[in-house]
Amino acid sequence: MSKTQNTPGGVRSKTVADYLNDENIRAIIYQIVAIGLVVLAGWYLVSNTLANLERQNISTGYGFLNLEASFGISESMIDYTPQSNYATALMVGFLNTVKVAFLGIILCTIIGTIFGVARLSSNWIVRKLATVYVETFRNIPVLLQLFFWYAIIPGAFPAARNAFQPLPDVLLTNRGMYIPVPVADNAYDFMGIAAIIAFIVIYFVKKWASKRLDATGQPFPIVWASLGIFFGLALLAYLVGGAPTAMDIPALKGFNIQGGYNISPEFMSVLIGLTIYTSTYVAEVVRSGIQAVPNGQWEAAESLGLKRSIALRKIILPQSMRVAIPPLTNQYLNLTKNSSLAVAVGYPDLVSISNTTMNQTGQAIEAISIYMAVYLGLSLITSLFMNWFNKKMALVER
Amino acid sequence: MTFPSDNDENSKSNGPAFLQLEKVGKKFGSHTVLDNVSLSLDRGQTMAIIGPSAAGKSVLLKCLAGIYPVDQGNILINGQDISEKQPADQGHWTDKIGMLFQQNALFDSLPIWQNVCFQLIENGTLKRKDARDKAVDLLGLVGLDPDSSKLRPSDLSGGMQKRVGIARAIANDPEILLLDNPTAGLDPVLSNHIENMIETIAKKRMTTVITVTNDMEIARNRYDYLTMMHEGRVYWSGSRNQVETAQNPHLTQMLSGSSQGPIAMRTQNRGQHLVA
Helix, strand or coil: CHHHHCCCCCCCCCCHHHHHHCHHHHHHHHHHHHHHHHHHHHHHHHHHHHHHHHHCCCCCCCHHHHCECCCCCCCCCCCCCCCCEHHHHHHHHHHHHHHHHHHHHHHHHHHHHHHHHHCCCCCHHHHHHHHHHHHHHHCCCHHHHHHHHHHHHHHHCCCHHHCEEEECCEEEECCEEEECEECCCHHHHHHHHHHHHHHHHHHHHHHHHHHHHHHHCCCCCHHHHHHHHHHHHHHHHHHHCCCCCCEECCEEECCEEECCEEECHHHHHHHHHHHHHHHHHHHHHHHHHHHCCCHHHHHHHHHCCCCHHHHHHHHHHHHHHHHHHHHHHHHHHHHHHHHHHHHHHCCCCHHHHHHHHHHHHCCHHHHHHHHHHHHHHHHHHHHHHHHHHHHHHHCCCC | CCCHHHHCHHHHHCCCCCEEEEEEEEEECCEEEEEEEEEEECCCCEEEEECCCCCCHHHHHHHHCCCCCCCEEEEEECCEECCCCCHHHCCHHHHCEEEEECCECCCCCCCHHHHHHHHHHHCCCCCHHHHHHHHHHHHHHCCCCHHHHHCCHHHCCHHHHHHHHHHHHHCCCCCEEEEECCCCCCCHHHHHHHHHHHHHHHHHHCCEEEEECCCHHHHHHCCCEEEEEECCEEEEEEEHHHHCCCCCHHHHHHHHCCCCCCCCCCCCCCCHHHCC
C-alpha cells in the first residue's frame, strides 16, 4: 500500500477492492484456499483414522510384514512357502500382477492391431468379422468375461490322467496347461547376461550406423546386424555354459502331473479375458490412428511411385502413431488396473493376497496403502515409458 | 511472343502426341466425374485447365498421375497405354510424372529436405547427403532459404508449403508435370516468379506441363493451350491465340467471371433471403 500512496502525479491510492480485483492477487488467494482445504481434509482423515484405531486397540505400522504369512499361494514366480513372511507374500502377488499385466499389454497390442487393421480391410467378410469381434467383446463387462473364461477353461479340458496332448510333451488338463522347460543351469544365466550385453552393443552400433548414414549416405543393415549380435552372443553364452540339453518334462505321476511349467486356469482366464477385452479398445485406437492420416498422404506417396510398404512405414505409420499413442497408454493403464479383477477368479494377484493379509492381520490401511502405491507406481512407469516413446515417434527421422 | 505449340515442327512430324487422352471417363459410384475427355499435348507444351469447382479438374490430374485408374478410354504416354494398369504396376511411369497437389499433401512425418527428395532417396538415385544439397538447390529455385530445409511442413506458412510441393514435384526432372493450383495463395510477385519457372522448365527441359488454375490472367497468358472443363466434360480446348476469337459461351463466362451465362450456380435460390 505504501508504494502506491507515495507515487506522485495524483495517482489514486489503491483500495482493498482494487487488490481483490487484481488477477495475480486473486490467483494467489485461490491457491491458498485450495491448499488449506486439502490440508484440512487430510488432517481430518488422518486424525479420524488414528482415533478410531486407538479406540479399537489396533496398532498401526508396517511391522506385520515380517510376520509369518502361514497361508499357501497357488502360483508364484519366486520361492514361497506358508512359512514365508507377509512381505514375501505381497511380493508374490505383485509379481503375479506384473506378469499378467505385462503379457496382457503385449498380447492386446498385437491382437488389437490386427483387428484394427482388419476393420479397414477392403474385404467385406474380414471387415464385418472384425466389427463383430470388437463390438461384442467391448460391450460385455470385463468381470463377466473373466467368469466366462474361468467357466470354460477348466471345463473344456479333461482330468489329469486323460490329459490332452496337442503337441509332444505339452499337456492340457482341467488344472491348466503344462509345458516342458529347460532344467535350470548356469548357461541360462550366462545367456541373460549376454542378452543385456547384446542390447548395449546394438545401441552403439545403431548410433554409429545413423552417423555414417548422415555422413556418407551408406545405409547399414541394422536389423540383420542386431539380430546377428543378439542371437550370436546368446548362442556363444549357451555354448560357453556347456550347452545343457536337460528338459523338465511334465508327466503323470499318480493323480497329478509333475514337472514342467504349469500355466494355471486362473492365470489363463485372467490373461485371455483382459487381453480380449482390451484388444477391442486397442483395435479402435489403431483404426482411428490410421484414419486420422489424410488420404492425400497416400495419394502423394503414390504419385511419387513409392511402394506401399515404404509409404506405410515412413509416411503413414509415424503420423498415425502420434495420434494413437496417448489413447493406447490409457488402455495399457486400464489393463493394468483391471488386472485387480483377478481376485474374482482366484488368481493370486496383489489385491487377492492383500485381501488375505488384511483378513489375517487386520492391518487394512497398511495393506491398502501398499497396493495403492504399487498401482500408482505401475501406472506412472507405464505413462513415463509411453511419453518417452511418443516423443521419440514424434521426432522420427529428424 | 511466339506460340511454339502452334508451329512447333516436332509436334507435327512425330505423329501421335507425347501425352494423349482418348475419351477418358471416370465414375465415383454412380456419379460421373470425367466424361469423354480427350486431350493431347507434346513434349515441352503447356496447358492450363480452367473450370468451375467440381468440374473434375483435380480428378483428371490424379488419373494422369496414376492415382485413380480410369473407367473408360485410354491414357497414352509416348504411345504406351497406362490407363488399364493399376497404380501399383505403373512403376516407371510415376517416375516420369511430378505432381503438386491442391492441398500440397506434404509428408508431415519428414523434414522439408526429405519431403523434396524422398523419391530420389528411396529409389537409390541419390545418397542422403547429396539429396540434402539437391533439396537446398530446389528450395532456392522456388524462393525458399536453406534454413527451411530442416523444418517440418507444419512449421511453414501455406504459401511456403505450396512452394515445397512444387520443389518436390520437379525434384525428379519429370517428363510430365501436373500442377494443381500452383499459385493459389501466393502473392503476385511470387506467383509471377513461379510461372516464369514453370515456363522455363517446360521450354528448356521439354517437360509437358498441365496446370489447373483459377487465375484467368495466368491461364490466358502463360500457357500454350487452354482447356475449359465443366461437369466432367471438356467444353472448349484450343491454343492461346484461338481464345480471343472463340465463340463459346462457357469459356466466355469463365474467363470474364460473369454470374450470367450457361454455368449456373446450383443454389436454387435457397438462402437468398439471408443476403437480401
